[in-house]
Amino acid sequence: MTSAPLVTVFGSLHYDIAVMGPARPRKGETVTGASWHPKSGGKGGNQAVSSARTGVATAMIGAVADDEFGRLLIANLDRKNVDHTFVRRDASQSTGMSVAIFDAGGDYGAVIVSGSNLTLGDGDVTAAKDLLDRTTLLVLQSEIPDAANVAAARAVKQAGGRVLINAAPARPLSDDLKHLVDIIVVNAIEAEMMAELPVVETLDGALQAAKMLANIFPEVVVTAGGAGVAFANHQGDEILIEAVKVDVESTHGAGDEFIGVLAAEIASGKTMNAALQKANHAAAKLVGTREADRS
Numbered sequence: 001m002t003s004a005p006l007v008t009v010f011g012s013l014h015y016d017i018a019v020m021g022p023a024r025p026r027k028g029e030t031v032t033g034a035s036w037h038p039k040s041g042g043k044g045g046n047q048a049v050s051s052a053r054t055g056v057a058t059a060m061i062g063a064v065a066d067d068e069f070g071r072l073l074i075a076n077l078d079r080k081n082v083d084h085t086f087v088r089r090d091a092s093q094s095t096g097m098s099v100a101i102f103d104a105g106g107d108y109g110a111v112i113v114s115g116s117n118l119t120l121g122d123g124d125v126t127a128a129k130d131l132l133d134r135t136t137l138l139v140l141q142s143e144i145p146d147a148a149n150v151a152a153a154r155a156v157k158q159a160g161g162r163v164l165i166n167a168a169p170a171r172p173l174s175d176d177l178k179h180l181v182d183i184i185v186v187n188a189i190e191a192e193m194m195a196e197l198p199v200v201e202t203l204d205g206a207l208q209a210a211k212m213l214a215n216i217f218p219e220v221v222v223t224a225g226g227a228g229v230a231f232a233n234h235q236g237d238e239i240l241i242e243a244v245k246v247d248v249e250s251t252h253g254a255g256d257e258f259i260g261v262l263a264a265e266i267a268s269g270k271t272m273n274a275a276l277q278k279a280n281h282a283a284a285k286l287v288g289t290r291e292a293d294r295s
Helices: 043-053 068-079 115-119 122-127 129-133 146-158 188-195 203-213 254-267 272-287
Strands: 006-010 014-020 035-041 057-064 083-089 097-102 108-113 137-140 162-166 183-187 219-223 228-233 238-242
Touching: 006 043, 006 129, 006 146, 006 254, 014 068, 035 043, 035 068, 043 057, 043 068, 043 137, 043 254, 057 068, 057 115, 057 122, 068 083, 083 122, 083 129, 122 129, 122 146, 129 146, 137 146, 137 254, 146 162, 162 254, 183 188, 183 203, 183 254, 188 203, 188 219, 203 219, 203 228, 203 238, 219 254, 228 272, 238 272, 254 272
Parallel strands: 006 057, 006 137, 014 097, 057 083, 137 162, 162 183, 183 219
Antiparallel strands: 014 035, 097 108, 219 228, 228 238
16 A cells, blocks of 8 residues: 655754845845735745645654744644654754835845754654655755755655755755755755856746756756746756735745745655646745735
8 A cells, every 4th residue: 555645854944033124125225114924934934834734744853942933933823733743852952033124015135043953863863763664756956954855854864755855045065965965955046156157036947057067966846936837857858937916915934935835745646847837836835925814
């Protein structure tokens, strides 16, 4: 009997403060905001919640402190049906957090304080061995140490699972990690850094970057913002999907929504084209939803 698909997200948990203003401040400038609200975040946490929302079994491996932010993040995972058995409480650090400042057009800039996320490592992988052995698809990001990602990816690959990395924020990946990745997802900025060539945020530009990165990774997805998404693989297959046109309320979290849904669809055995279509629509729906109206 084939076991049910399981997505495991190994990554960051941040408690976010979202500030709404007319514009993001320039150096030395103070602007008057309209409102603010807290929200549970971190790329890892967001992606786990998005995956679980599809109905696919989803687990999170991460670390928070024994503080109020940490308790709120755990409670959010619980409400969203994400297994948080292996989210460790770390007394040596504060819980990761971020402040995101939105302008009137829905774009934003953010500052992240990683805190307990930087304590993730071999011990967390060892503790979650049974979970990783059962994992269909492991989802990684670049908000935790590279060595932690390597350890988790190696454990999943040895057990026969697959590894997807959202290589964000942009930073170089170690050779050890590159060799363990099955699917990499990057945006135009991240693709430009990894492909070492200018990437125009168009579908053609995204496809060219995906084809170049497919010389390194088996499967590559490059998102191009409002233009859409491109895919290429080792075998020479290509997919181009135009963005769904919506009135933009906020771009915050769109990438994580895309990754979570994509991971769940891939783990469920969907074709890459079908998985990309579903993820593309989910991200568009989020972009068209006001921050205050998001659950």
